[in-house]
Amino acid sequence: MPTATHLTRLRQILTPSEILTDNELIAPFCTDQRNRYLGQVFAVLQPHTVSSVQNILRYCQQQHIPVTPQGGNTGLCGGATPHASIAGKGIILSLSKLNRVRQLNLADNTITVEAGMILADVQAAARDANRYFPLSLASEGSCQIGGNIACNAGGLNVVRYGTMRDLVLGLEYVLADGELVSHLYPLHKNTSGYEMYQQIIGSEGTLAIITAATLKLFAPPQSVLTAWVGVENIHAATSLLSALKNHFAERLSSYELISQAALSLSASYSQLREPTSANWHILLELSDSLPAQDLTDPLISVLEQGNWLNTVVAQSENERQHLWTLRENISAAQHNLGASIKHDIVVPIEHVAEFVENCQQQLASTFPQTKTILFGHLGDGSLHYNVFIADIQSNDVYHYEDSINQLIYEQVLSHHGSIAAEHGIGQLKNQWLPRVRSSAEIKWMWAQKQYLDPQGILNPGKVLPPQA
Structure with missing residues (x-):
């Protein structure tokens, strides 16, 4: 069917504000963050409601139209950029207009948000309720929660809180045929059969389109201690990590490794002084939900016992922010190279x-x-x-x-x-997948794909290697 006919049909099921066809407006959606991949589509669809997502997928499956789902387009593996094999034949399904908080549940310590909500906004909504959502990424000002879930993002606080798989308590998603599966109630235990939503997390839009999620919240940290430690080698950094885990347990929330080359690059870019002189550097953070907890003296004691003395402990929020700026600006500083x-x-x-x-x-x-x-x-x-x-x-x-x-x-x-x-994995690494997954696992992945997306319209060319 000609593209013009598809657009006519889509305009019958969507509002004008949900359809972009102008090439200049479409272009930013078709290029990945690194300018590594350039895709081509005949339209970008930005549904405002879940029912619009369902209508889009029903039509696309009927007409065999490839669908590339997209969140904040901050990925680094080409997962949200249309694959070259579908050039001009498909659409980008942008979830950015599904960006509302649906429910805040303090009894269950959860927040239910739509997939297009920016991560920083989820953090702010939790903070306004005197709660804490721990996922933290350098791109948190632009990445969207649906993309975080689709890639099972981890970020800076995995040591204490885990990845997105650990932070999702319920999920709503639309299958390739338009069927809605919604289990957003915050059940802390559910052993009734296989857990389908866990397969959707990390599937990068190849099995379903995530539209909303119920996320775990935590008590906000009230005592925070941030330190920068210079070490001779990574063996020393690993030994320090073991000592800190043993002494502080769950109060160790972040433990970042930074090479001297990365630090020098970021310090120059950020116009900040390097905290320590060493071959390798550790940025660590301890936190406690109780106020005025003494974390400094115990930390110094551990450092002294292990002779990790090349250390700077942040004495103010301003100093803490300087240390984190050096870590978070590494990615931006690399552009100069x-x-x-x-x-x-x-x-x-x-x-x-x-x-x-x-x-x-x-x-x-x-x-x-x-x-x-x-x-x-x-x-x-x-x-x-x-x-x-x-x-x-x-x-x-x-x-x-x-x-x-x-x-x-x-x-x-x-x-x-x-x-x-x-x-x-996206389209960057799928040829390597058979090296890290067994043949049985690859067959199981393809079986999931073929059952949930028999026409192969959802994010084609991504994650799975070509079938033999």
Whole structure:
């Protein structure tokens, strides 16, 4: 059926404000954050209601129209950009207009929000109710909660609160045929059969379109202590992590690893002084829901016992913000180095030091012109391992991507890790999925896909590798 006919039909089931067809308006939706992927669609649909989402999917399934769901478009793996195989044939389904708080439930400590709500707004809504929503990301001012769930985002507070999979208590989603599945009641226990919504979390829009979620809330931290520790190597950083977990248990909420190269880059970009002089750096945060808890003396005691004395403890909220700015600005500061080959990876914490040492040795030997900016969440073993190539600041750097990925990912796999920690697979890594998932798991994934999306209209070309 011609595109013009599709648009005519869509205008019959949607309001004019829910349809974008002008090329200039569509363009920003078709390019990913890194300018790594450029897609083509004949329309961007921005439904204002869940019933509109249902109507869109009913029509698209009937007409075999590919649907690329999109939240804040902050992903790094091309998961929200239309795949080249469907160029001009499909639509982008933007959830940004589904952005309301549906319910605040203080008895169950939950908030129910729609998928297009910006993460920072969810945090603010919780704060207004004297509660705390712990997911925290550098992109929290623009990423949307549906995308966070679809990629099972982790962020800065995973050590204490877990990933989005741990923070979702109920989910509402629309299947490819338009059927609505809604279980938003905050049940803290439910053992009645298989839990379908857990399969939707992390599926990157390939199984269903998330429209709303019920999220766990917590008591707001009232005592917070932030410290920056310089260490000689990652082995020392891992030992410190073990000591802190043993002493502070759940009060350790964040534990970030930062290389000296990453710190120097961010400090220059942020125009802030480097807190310590060391090969590696740790930014840690302790918190307690009770006010005026003495966290400083116990922390100093642990640091002194382990001879971790190269430490700066924030004495004010301003100093705390300076430390976090140095961590959060690393991503933005990297733009000054140009395009990079990014790796969002995870290995067991005990293997992080060996993994980094092996990778650095092999890169230096095989690609001596490369520079690595490494930082990440050592508290859960996930790292941002970004490789830059001297004198190449454009996307020409991707000519080296396959070879460098081969080197990095082989090390990840040899250390029992995974190629995706919190940004998902998208279209960037799906060819690697069979290396980290067994053939039985891949078959099960395809079986789920074929049952829930028999026409293959939901986010084609993403996550799953091509079938043999």
